[in-house]
Amino acid sequence: MAGKPKLYYFDGRGKMESIRWLLAAAGVEFEEEFLETQKQYEKLLQGGFLLFQQVPMVEMDEMKMVQTRAILSYIAAKYNLYRKDLKEGALIDMYVGGTDDLMGFILMFPFLSAEDKEKQHAVIVQNTTSRYFPAYEKALKDHGQDFLVGNNFSWADVHLLEAILMVEEKKSDVLVGFPQLQ
């Protein structure tokens, strides 16, 4: 009886983008209310819509969910993109944690000064190519399957794709040397 999920955020990626990706991957249509003014945000606050006074907030299944990770876990579990058993859940969580950390480096990028941007760019590339991508490359190589975990499409795959595309925007040839990821 619930309508479509409704996303409250500004009209941009930020912390909401991973949620958009996951809903889309699950084939779930959703609506968005973009916060364009301080007044809109204050209205949400005063209405008691934001549990910790923050967005992202997603209205779904009669809940006003906040905290990105909580929202993502709920969606993933509901649409069977998460743990089939305890150990697969553990793997998915580990992989998602890694891509989360990686995307975290990129998330702050627009807010940096020009000088810091250059440094951060180097940090992103360094972390991607020596810490994160090798781990996922190896995972795919070792089991030779199409998906990261349990031979089944999961949240981990969606998140990794999102991360790869984000890093490619910063360095278009970043997947060179990672045939499995390609």
Place this chain on the structure above:
Amino acid sequence: MSGKPKLHYFNGRGRMESIRWLLAAAGVEFEECFLETKDDLTKLQKDGSLLFQQVPMVEIDGMKMVQSRAISNYIATKYNLCGKDLKERALIDMYVEALIDLNELLMTHTFKPADKKEQHFATIVDKATNRYLPVYEKVLKDHGQDFLVGNCFSRADVQLLETLLMAEECKPDILAKFPLLQSFKARISNIPTIKKFLQPGSQRKPPLQEKDVPKLMKIFH
């Protein structure tokens, strides 16, 4: 057939402390392997034990788990501390994630340079007393139950207690305006597994002292 979980981290709270709390709350005995030097970390990195070259790492049930959230999720799920259905789990996750944010503020205080400490302290107190604590006080008030979610002990209760105690270390009277949080604190502290963890000599770690920061930097930087 697996032995006790084995925790790999430095001898301090950091990102491992919530995991220690959760294991203790679940009544699970665990061992610890402390990183004392950079070499200790390098050794783990070189032998492929660390998926993303980072700690915390917990050897449990035949896995070498990394990513503190993944580890906590695994333990909480395994020992039935995440609610009984998807919606309870969602609520627990929301509460826990916000507490992680507050913990982050509390923990980074020791690392702030002297000229930023006072302002940071003000931020901690402001956020704790205006953003976070009122929410949990209200949750307890609204349902009048002993535990945060579903009238059942969960990881949200463990995390809240851990955070309340850390907040009090920062400012001893921080709970002054939150009577239900005060009684929550007393009540949860009395749960036998938690009570045991709060005794001196347990594996609970003390707050990081400024004098320990250089040693820590040497291991990780």
